Amino acid sequence: MGETSSRPLGVAVVGYSFMGKAHSNAWRNVGAFHPGCPPVRQQLLVGRDASAVKEAAGHFGWAESATDWRAVIERDDIDIVDICTPGHLHHDIAVAALAAGKHVLVEKPLANTLAEAEAMVAAADSAHGVRAMVGFNYRRVPALALARELITEGRIGEVRQVRAAYLQDWLADAAAPMTWRLRQETAGSGALGDLASHVVDQLHYLLGERVTSASGRLQTFVSTREGDNGPEPVTVDDAAWANLTTSSGVVASVEVSRMAAGRKNGLTIEVYGSRGSLSFDLERLNELGVQDDLGGRVSGLRRVLVTEEDHPYLEAWWPPGHTLGWDHTFTSQAADFLTSIARGAAPTPSFGDGLAVQRVLAAIEESAAGSGARVDVHQEGTH
Amino acid sequence: MGETSSRPLGVAVVGYSFMGKAHSNAWRNVGAFHPGCPPVRQQLLVGRDASAVKEAAGHFGWAESATDWRAVIERDDIDIVDICTPGHLHHDIAVAALAAGKHVLVEKPLANTLAEAEAMVAAADSAHGVRAMVGFNYRRVPALALARELITEGRIGEVRQVRAAYLQDWLADAAAPMTWRLRQETAGSGALGDLASHVVDQLHYLLGERVTSASGRLQTFVSTREGDNGPEPVTVDDAAWANLTTSSGVVASVEVSRMAAGRKNGLTIEVYGSRGSLSFDLERLNELGVQDDLGGRVSGLRRVLVTEEDHPYLEAWWPPGHTLGWDHTFTSQAADFLTSIARGAAPTPSFGDGLAVQRVLAAIEESAAGSGARVDVHQEGTH
Amino acid sequence: MGETSSRPLGVAVVGYSFMGKAHSNAWRNVGAFHPGCPPVRQQLLVGRDASAVKEAAGHFGWAESATDWRAVIERDDIDIVDICTPGHLHHDIAVAALAAGKHVLVEKPLANTLAEAEAMVAAADSAHGVRAMVGFNYRRVPALALARELITEGRIGEVRQVRAAYLQDWLADAAAPMTWRLRQETAGSGALGDLASHVVDQLHYLLGERVTSASGRLQTFVSTREGDNGPEPVTVDDAAWANLTTSSGVVASVEVSRMAAGRKNGLTIEVYGSRGSLSFDLERLNELGVQDDLGGRVSGLRRVLVTEEDHPYLEAWWPPGHTLGWDHTFTSQAADFLTSIARGAAPTPSFGDGLAVQRVLAAIEESAAGSGARVDVHQEGTH
């Protein structure tokens, strides 16, 4: 599959529910906002229910629908396979698609197990001429991309500590019913895998280095919920806490919860450096708090509305003051992926980046399973 | 042109710069999020520069481009004409399109003159079987739609006063150059027409009644700016103030400015009633401040994140906590227009609503031209 | 009365309710925080009810109490007369005290009528060796004092427009009973005199110049309230609006209300200049919003916590980060008054400053009584 193909790149998305809808939106719009990217063709939407996926394909702008992903990835008119299925299918589809010479985008988390994630990294490393990326879409929030730039430039000095949380409240009500997300066999983990994964990837992204040790705790506050057949044990965590150290010695605290009444999508990150600090809240994703001094008569945290033309990703969108929403991050992600394809360059976050996150989560789980003591995270092979 | 056509409705957008891009985005996405609406076909993008409009059409998802709007509105495969040109062209295109039996959507303001606006209302009133709407897109901000619902339900009691502003800062720098927007002959007015029009429409929308008297003031703080041929007088207002009264006696204060350093898109509205209050800031458009009592031990202004499924327009989008951006309002606007077409019902805001806003602005100008005394606004024929 | 007296200055406060309590607090504490000021002796608290004032004097730290202010101001051991009575008594006490050679501090507003205020200014001008000040305590809010410094230094450039409001809600409930504050004969005016007076004084203070023209509007939303003897008409304004111009051409909008549900003490001031802006909210009086540029990649409104040692008034109080409350402003006011006494220098705000505010309020009332047209404010003799 060449990067220099003159026809539009054919895209297939596997999965058509929440993430499939978000990714479809990205492919439908990327050309309008990123005319410099290679053009794409929304060819195929893949799902298990033939009639439902056909209807979704019609609404979401796809030329066709299909039910067998294995057949799809063999098609010559498909250049990009975008995997939006539940996590346990990521490995098989990604490995097969890479083997078939397709570019692959996988929704986070990379896989449900470390072994699968490692195999996927190996597959990506051995594939030639194709690109593999994992979909941590918050790397495309302009305010967070700006934060990374400011950190890299040294504007807040040497980073010392990060205070991060991802708080939601959809399980705060003890009467909320049992779902597959609350069973370990189907979901893998709870708030840890779902929410802390975003936080850890942001740490890696913002700081440009990896977490190398972790201590942690997991808690299930509501241990039984009403299922279809009566009360059923909840076997994943409702909340998790971690204390992390990066390779250069930054200390990061992490708290994630699905029980935090009043917080809907509260990914908050505060970064403290030797010369200033940054703060962010996903519920106000167009804003970045910036303090780039250590005090003084008119010193204070600035509320930067990240909608200027010279802010990351903003050139593609609207004039200053016109805010973006959550879904715009997926369109920017698609553009970044297309750019990496066009340039023949490795995209970020890579599968290795996805594996690096999962190794941190595994270390947190290991620590939590004991008495919370610190454990090392071995990050070899996550580049 | 029937509303019951079985083929997708053919759309033509006239204009392809900022607003043309925003409206194109809406037509491209409305089907994905509003599968219940009549399907549309992005047929034609119209502009004066053949090569530029062709390129834009390609990026924005249009099947064709054209340069002659008169020819376009005659085409049988065009059902909807969406006018995104500068204001002085609105009248001619809209009247012709209505006469040709097309549904018409016109960007705000309805027209540059009261006479043109009145003629457009007359044209819309006499057209049969087609719908005419003016594009005050902020009516589709979920938080503002929720505000209207709450007011209508009486949750804050009888409204007494509204404190509103629309503050931007792109002219705060006296060194910012002269543009056509700062010449009366091309722009009509300055902050008043551009910004106060949104505020006044929101008053009408939120309160469900019209402004019937107005006093006002206009100010040009930087009276000369550097143009291509040297210094040139600025002949429109940089800022404007108004004190308005509605038919039921609500008092509204309005302040608009392009000189408000630090405010990028600060449309702020506070509504005070006999039993509570509401507050809104467009820079945080996913939030509504709600106080629905008159005090007490745990009383205070609530920050409502307007992203729940039972919030206006949200069902079409994403799960709770996943925010929208500025451009989503245009997609919802397109959906509302399509729904009114499907139902054969009058859309809002109608051309009459657009005229009503302009009559208020004219009254403010009249007051400001004198000593700022209150003048009546005659709202007949604006329904 | 010499400024160089070696014994502590004897203070008498006239009035012992809300303002008397606040001023007593100031005199009790000024020495502890301002050891460089002339020492004071809390000698006398004066009130009409002998037993009540005696009890209050005991609690508030006064050596004696008395009921006859005329006798008090003649006493040799009284150097400062601080007038906290209702406004209609200000004139007589102040003029007599000045004639008796006492320093005089008068709570705002200076007087209930322009004629009285003018007479007081004349009395202050003709008194020798004594100081006269009016108590606009918000001039001693550190954040507002900092704002004035920043404006004076030119940090936000040339000021163009000010957006100000003072919103409270204690009358929002239509069932709130009739009081003397809602009768014109006792209260003079409503929100205008009570709240707009603070706003206008702040304009004069922050900008260092006077308001020279005004247009305005007054509104009584609840025209009848339940009194002791049944329903009774409300004869003062519940809310007021004004549009003001200063001598240099700054335009200020003012809105005040006692009907703004949810706002308890919401004095908010936004100042927009040619190079930045400032913002303030009395409900968060330890903070000042500062933007001192016109934009850029990390530009935004800074939240300055005004508790640093180099902030105005802060040296007297606590280390950085330890906030002040409302009442601290009165202690700082007392310190400023004592300093002016010690230096033999004119204090600010002077009686002339108090008169200047009242002339603006009178102009607003005059405009409001007509059709809201702009009227001139004659500021001679208000220096």
Added chain:
Amino acid sequence: MGETSSRPLGVAVVGYSFMGKAHSNAWRNVGAFHPGCPPVRQQLLVGRDASAVKEAAGHFGWAESATDWRAVIERDDIDIVDICTPGHLHHDIAVAALAAGKHVLVEKPLANTLAEAEAMVAAADSAHGVRAMVGFNYRRVPALALARELITEGRIGEVRQVRAAYLQDWLADAAAPMTWRLRQETAGSGALGDLASHVVDQLHYLLGERVTSASGRLQTFVSTREGDNGPEPVTVDDAAWANLTTSSGVVASVEVSRMAAGRKNGLTIEVYGSRGSLSFDLERLNELGVQDDLGGRVSGLRRVLVTEEDHPYLEAWWPPGHTLGWDHTFTSQAADFLTSIARGAAPTPSFGDGLAVQRVLAAIEESAAGSGARVDVHQEGTH
């Protein structure tokens, strides 16, 4: 020492710097705002430097000064000994004063060592007719007292998790010089003892139960600072993290730092329960965030301005909307202490409460000294 003494209670404060000034302020003002409390007489200020303490006594309103605390506590005219010295003197003064039959108030922390703290609790337990209290003044922040009431009433349901921090930035600058506060031998610990002590006491106060297990981490980011004799090692922590569990199973995360650029006095507490949540920030101490439901159409975090008459401590102060500052908490603390003396009832926080906090801090240190594993906190004898 009887509680029913008819003469005012004689107070001696030991220490006259920052805390001595704050406590002096409290004793000077408590009578004015709490006329129902037993009256007090500001008799003696004690300090080592005779001339400096004499001057301070004069400014702060004390009748006398002295240098020998042992002589002072023997005096018959002293009823209350208020200890504001450095921590290593707390034990000796408190134990001697209790033995001399005086009521004792000790600034936090109770003592520098667990052994001293335990001895002080024993001394307080065996003293008869006198009251002993430790000065965690933030228990008198009205918003936090309201938070406790709301939690106790069950308004946010069963508490599950608490997210707390105390962030300052006075050491963020690596060039800030060495001080005694950064040497273990003089300061005991760093951010942990200074800041986390407040957080832990708030946990005990708000939840009405004790922390029973802890894991923790300490970090010194700037390990050497410039002292009078050249570079010197910093031997206390700059920042600390802890994960705590209370007796009922609430999980609390704690982060404290003196390196958090931009935070001046940022004690922030978020409490999440099964039916709602609360949030607080000491930099905005007049406000409490309250969410008392689990969602809905107009649900959101309410900003409650805690200045109403029915809010804790507010009746003593000013009308609604008139905010308090940091120092008011000490006046309320004095009033609470006097009330407990008058009633012959045990005050809170007791010495036992102070010991309970120190046991938690000791457990955090123990955990941090190892690999961060969880350790039990034995809370016997801390009642």
